[in-house]
Amino acid sequence: MAVIEISLAAARQSGPLQKRDWCTALEAGAILYFPHSPVRLRAEDIAFLLGQQQADSSLHKNIAYKPAADVLSGLDASASDSATATRLRSVMRGYSEAAATFVESFLEPYEGCLQRDYASFRPQEEQNRNLPVRKRNDLLHTDAFPTRPTGGARILRFFNNIHPERTRDWVVGEPFKKLVRQFAPAAIAPRPDTAVSRTAKGLARAVGLSAALPSVKRTPYDDFMMRFHNYLKENDSFQKDAPTERLRFPAGSSWMVFTDTVPHAVLAGQYALEQTFLVSRAAQVAPEHAPLTVLEELAGTALV
Ligand code: SIN
Ligand code: FE
Numbered sequence: 131m132a133v134i135e136i137s138l139a140a141a142r143q144s145g146p147l148q149k150r151d152w153c154t155a156l157e158a159g160a161i162l163y164f165p166h167s168p169v170r171l172r173a174e175d176i177a178f179l180l181g182q183q184q185a186d187s188s189l190h191k192n193i194a195y196k197p198a199a200d201v202l203s204g205l206d207a208s209a210s211d212s213a214t215a216t217r218l219r220s221v222m223r224g225y226s227e228a229a230a231t232f233v234e235s236f237l238e239p240y241e242g243c244l245q246r247d248y249a250s251f252r253p254q255e256e257q258n259r260n261l262p263v264r265k266r267n268d269l270l271h272t273d274a275f276p277t278r279p280t281g282g283a284r285i286l287r288f289f290n291n292i293h294p295e296r297t298r299d300w301v302v303g304e305p306f307k308k309l310v311r312q313f314a315p316a317a318i319a320p321r322p323d324t325a326v327s328r329t330a331k332g333l334a335r336a337v338g339l340s341a342a343l344p345s346v347k348r349t350p351y352d353d354f355m356m357r358f359h360n361y362l363k364e365n366d367s368f369q370k371d372a373p374t375e376r377l378r379f380p381a382g383s384s385w386m387v388f389t390d391t392v393p394h395a396v397l398a399g400q401y402a403l404e405q406t407f408l409v410s411r412a413a414q415v416a417p418e419h420a421p422l423t424v425l426e427e428l429a430g431t432a433l434v
Pocket of ligand 2: 267271272273389394
């Protein structure tokens with residue numbers, strides 16, 4: 131797993147060729163790591179965020195900020211009109227805008243094509259959280275959003291560890307391209323039937339079944355990505371045996387990564403901010419690494 135360390139000076143002053151190289155490295159599966167975050171909140175805003183865990187039990191979950199509507203979600207109804215919620219929304223708006231301003235200029239080749247998705251505030255201790263298996267983030271997985279299919283766009287996430295002292299501890303796994311060859315047939319098998327065709331046609335046929343799934347309308351691509359996310363989290367032997375590498379992101383650091391192809395899990399840490407972006411196929415500088423490309427090659431057919 132490539133982790134590329136970038137100083138504040140390099141983050142702020144790099145030229146167009148360097149910026150393109152960073153996009154290429156990211157799309158190929160690197161993590162860009164900033165020991166000193168280029169996106170810093172005001173001290174009083176950080177103090178406010180760190181105070182939430184004690185102050186208000188309704189803020190114990192991950193809180194999402196939706197920039198298009200300028201609203202928070204994940205708050206209990208009782209908290210959603212409070213002064214705390216108003217302040218939190220304003221801090222999250224500021225973070226989301228600052229993260230977008232930085233990332234748009236740092237990853238200049240994506241200019242005008244980065245779609246700013248939700249931001250999140252993660253105030254909970256990640257170790258030993260009691261969540262249903264598909265929502266657990268301490269299990270190795272690639273990202274897919276149950277309610278927001280991307281239609282083939284890639285998922286880029288920018289994180290800030292705002293804990294005053296502690297690291298945020300991740301593990302990352304082997305590349306999507308490798309995992310998908312190993313596990314795709316099983317991931318799309320209608321369980322409990324395990325006799326699965328390993329041919330490309332089998333993948334194509336199986337993701338073609340997506341129309342039969344209820345609720346959110348997903349493309350065959352999105353259907354596969356959601357199934358793959360669930361399959362990895364629910365696969366005990368994969369969780370136990372997959373080769374992983376441990377990364378510890380220090381207090382005050384940032385990192386960015388395409389989480390749709392870099393398998394990741396957070397094992398410990400508390401208080402992070404995160405901004406998600408969607409990168410369309412047209413904007414990618416190395417579309418051969420996109421999960422859509424990899425899956426369409428495997429399936430031998432268009433998936434969006
Ligand atoms: C995730 O995307 O799985 C969570 C990562 C984190 O909160 O550090
Ligand atoms: Fe994730």
